Amino acid sequence: MLEDLVSCKGKLVDKLKCDKETTSRKRPENCVKCKSKEIIGVEVMGGYDGVLLWECDKCEHTILRFKKETTEKYLQLAKGLWTNPEDWGYVPRSEFN
Ligand SMILES: [Zn+2]
Numbered sequence: 833m834l835e836d837l838v839s840c841k842g843k844l845v846d847k848l849k850c851d852k853e854t855t856s857r858k859r860p861e862n863c864v865k866c867k868s869k870e871i872i873g874v875e876v877m878g879g880y881d882g883v884l885l886w887e888c889d890k891c892e893h894t895i896l897r898f899k900k901e902t903t904e905k906y907l908q909l910a911k912g913l914w915t916n917p918e919d920w921g922y923v924p925r926s927e928f929n
Contacts, residue, residue: 844907848885850894856886860895863888871895879910 845852851864860871868890873883884906886895896903 845904865893878913879906
């Protein structure tokens with residue numbers, strides 16, 4: 833997923849598999865797609881200090897924590913810091929509630 837983001841020329845947020853109009857400040861109870869309860873918080877280092885978005889551990893559907901524009905801003909910040917996708921601080925935090 834993040835390799836796509838780094839090489840992408842357009843809006844990064846548009847590459848995410850998610851409903852861009854739906855945001856959730858708190859960890860969602862269930863995945864909107866597959867209803868799985870295994871939602872993980874995803875932290876993108878260099879972008880936002882904390883969980884930036886939520887991702888379903890089963891189907892990888894993404895739920896934004898912030899508005900689309902805000903998420904884009906943080907993703908762009910991270911993109912500027914990390915040139916090698918291997919270096920991206922992609923930290924799933926299953927313990928985060
Ligand atoms: Zn799911």
